[in-house]
Amino acid sequence: MTLRIFLRRTGLFFAVLVAISPALMFFVWMLSLSLKYEIDNGAYPPILIPDRFAWKNYAQILGSNNFLGFFENSVLVTGGATLAALLVGVPAGYGIARMKAHSAAVVVMIARMTPGLSFLIPLFLLFQWLGLMGTLWPQILIHLVVTVPIVIWIMIGYFETTPKELEEAAIIDGATQWQVFRLVALPIAKPGIVVAFILALIFSWNNFVFGIVLATRETRTLPVAVYNMLSFEQVSWGPLAAAALVVTLPVLILTVVAQRQIVAGLTAGAVKGG
C-alpha cells in the first residue's frame, strides 16, 4: 500500500514537472539569452549558464534608445486606460448587474470578440481628424477598447454574487442610490475591483497592435519599442532578450504574486465572455 502511494506520488511529481517545463524552460532560456555575450549566444552546442554574465546587455537597454521614455509612455497609456476603465466600468457593472440588463452585457461581450484591428481603422481616421496623432491620447483612448469590457465583465459577475440585503436595508434607512453604491456596494466589491484592475492592467500593458499603428517615434509603448529594436542594424540577441524580459517582467511578477486573483478573474471572464 505504501509502495503504491509512493509510486503514485512519484508519478504525479513527474507529471507536474512535464506540465510546467515548457513554461519554465522557456523563461529560463529567455533569462539565459539575456545574460550572455554574443559569442556565447552563437555557440554550438548552446550554453545555458555562461562563464561570465553579460550584465552590460541590461545596462545597454536601460541606458539607451529612450528606453525610459518608452517605459513612461507605457505607464501613462496603461495607467490612464486602466483607471478610466475602473471609473467608468465599476459603476456600469453595478448598474447592469442590478438592472439585469443582459442586452447591455451582450454588447460588451461582442466588443471583446471583435478583432482590435477593426477598431483601429475608424479610430485612426478619427484621431487624425481631431489632430491627436503624435500625442499619447490616441493610445490611451483606444486601450479603453481592451480595458473597459474586461472591467465591466468582471464587475457584473462580482456584483451578481454580492448580497443585495444590505443595500435594501440602506435604502429603507433613507440612503440615496449613490450613497448605497458608494458606502455599501463598493466596499464589499473591493476584491472584485482588484481582480478587474490587475487583468485590465496586464492586457493593456501587453497590447501591441494599437501601438504599431498609432505610435509615433516619441509615443511608442514598450512592446512596440522592443519590436522596433528588431529592425536596427546588427541586432544582437543578448540586448534584445534583455529588453524583452524587462518589458514582460512586471507582468510575470504580478502573475506569480497575484495568481489567485488572476485565475479567479480569468475563469470568471472566460465563462462570461472570453
Added chain:
Amino acid sequence: MSDYGTTLAGASAAPPAVPAEVARRRSYWIFILPAVVTVGAVILFPWVFTLWMSLNEWKLGESRHFIGFANYLRLAVDGRFRDALWHTLVYTALSVLAPLVLGTLAALIFNERLPLRGLLRGIFVMPMMATPVAVALVWTMMFNPQLGVLNYLLSLVGIGPQAWVFHPASVIPSLVMVETWQWTPLVMLIVLGGLATLPAEPYESADIDGATGWQKFRYITLPMIAPFLLLAGMIRTVDALKSFDIIYAITQGGPGTASETINLYLYSVAFAYYDVGYGSAIAVVFFVLIVALSLVLLHLRQRSKWNEIGDAG
C-alpha cells in the same frame, strides 16, 4: 464622480406616483451612462463607421467615392483573401485542438492534491500572461535554424534540423506550437474549474464496481466536463481566429504569404496600402465570421446550466 450624487438626488425625489421598483430600475441607468458614452465612442462608433467605409472606395490621401458593395464583390474574387481565409481556418483548427487536449491533461494533473499548488499553477499560467511580442522575439531566436536551441534539442533525440517558421510548409505548424504554448493554460483553468464542480459519489460507486482509471475518466469525468470543454473550445476558436501579435512579430505573414491570416491581410491592406475602404470590407466580413461564432458560444452558454466557476481560485 460628484455629478452622480446630484443627479441621483434628483432621481430619488421623483413623484411618488411612480412605483418604487420602476423608479429604482430606471435610476440605475445613471451608473451605466458613463460606460454607455465610452462604449459608444470607442466601440459602437467604429463599428458603424467601418460599415459605412466598406461601401466606399477610399485610399488615404485620395478622394472618396461611394461604390456600394463593390468592395465585397472584389473580396469574393480576391485570391490572396481566399488564401488568407484558408490559412486562418487551418491555424484556428490546430490552435483549438492542441490546447484543448493538452489543457485537459494538465487540468487533470493540477486537480490532484499538490504541494505548492498555487506557485506551480502560477508558473503554468505565465505563458498566457507574458507580453506576446516579448515572447515572440524569444521564439524567433529559438526557431533560428543555425543557432536556435530548438534544432539543438531535436538533435539530442536524433531528429534532423527543421526550417520552422522559415519554410512555407512548416510555418503554420510552428506558429501553432507557439499559440499552443501560450494558450493551453487558459483551457487548463477552465477545465480545472469544471473538475472542481464534480461530485464524489459517481467515483465512489465506480470504485466499488472496480472501474479502471481510464473508464472513470471516459464515462464519468469526460461527459461531466463536456460543457466546459465546449466553452474552452469556443473561446479558443474566437481567439485563434483573431490571433495577431505572435504571427506579426515572428513572420509578418511570411515567408511570402504562407502564414498570412485574415487579420494579417487586413493589417496590410489598411495600414501598408492605406486602402481603408477595402480594408473595412475585410474587417466587416471578418467581424461577421467571429460574431457568428460568439453568438453560438453565447447560445451554448445560456442553454447549458453549468455552475459559475468564478470562485474556483
